[in-house]
Amino acid sequence: VPAATAVERLPRPAPHAEADVTALAFAGDPDAELVTRWLRGEESAFEALVARHHARVFRFLVRMLGDAQEAEDVLQETFLNVHRHGRRFRGEARFSTFLYRAAANGALNRRRGLGRGSARLLRLFQRQAVGHDLPAAPRDPESAAQAAQTAELVQAALLEIPLRLRLPLVLYDVEGLSYREIADTVQVREGTVKSRIHRARRLLRERLRPLLGGSGERS
């Protein structure tokens, strides 16, 4: 029996994939035409889907895993899995949701970033403390180099957030998905998505206290 993960496995195969995919058009999925052509056997349509979505999924994976090479590996696995099992896609959710779900499964299976963020974060804050040029507050004008360093700091703090909270946070605040889309991707209730995002933001805010300032918790 394969392991259950925080994200459910790909949907079960449909007996009549082509008929089911017609539902895509009604759902307003912008990928409906390409997906339909791919499921009819046009490989070039799948390649067009890769071209359309790879950059966004890559960014999502980098933010989840904190490592570009690892993100590329998972991206490859994601598209390979979708290509191999994609005929199970039934158009219940958008193709992009299906893709994010597969990528999230890949990222969760890696389970990397556990404990790695804290070392990076500590190092970065130490550099800031000894006078290196990280900005003291986000409102300060930032050079490109400073912005990159700030992004590195935020990324390190992100890796500190538990994966089940990091996943909806990245999908919401970085990828800009709606609560509904995230609920479809992670396959939990919308209320759970909201509470996880809010918890994740608080954790992130705590970890970025040296960067963001603030008063801390009072009673």
Add this chain to the structure above:
Amino acid sequence: VSCAWTHARLSPWLEGDLDPGAQRTLASHLETCPGCRDELAALRAGVAQLHGLRALEAPPQLAQRVIASVREAGSEEPERGPFAVALRLAVHFTLAACVATLAVVASHRLGDRGGRELAAELAAVQSAASGRVGLGEHFGASAPPSEPTQAEIDAALDRALVDAGVLVRGLRSRGEPARELWLRSLVERARERGDAAVLAAALRTRSEPEADVLADQLAARP
């Protein structure tokens, strides 16, 4: 209201997720509390930093590399014949039957001594999964498992705990009640040892709500 109450609701407030009553309470607190206004500003700045993470370009030729790997995999994909499928099923069935028999016999012989049963199962699955010894060889082909000594139990757990991969395979093979027993003991032991790899392995086997509970335990690890 307290500042802690307010801090907990700042993010929902930003997203319009609060009910009208809580919104009013929070807004009036913010008017009188500079500390909470600072906190709100910091939270907003943090969210803005997350939005800033959208600026990330994919490496050049990434799409081409993905497409090439999909084409390559497509051309190499082996056809799985009926014999291969039957063989896989037979192996799975045999392993499942062995483990089930083992569990029943161990349970019968050891009564409610859960730790010993767990150790015996762990040792068996570890041995089988790592390919060093089969289940039959480990416990005798048809004889029930002998009762392990405390030293054997400790050694089996120690061996299993250093090999997260084996644990994952073992846990995946379990039925729900036995898996619970395993997981409880494993999580406790791994926490005692501060073993993040084993905790992560345990997490990988869980469904969504269970993963949440285990993740909280992991987060609470000193």
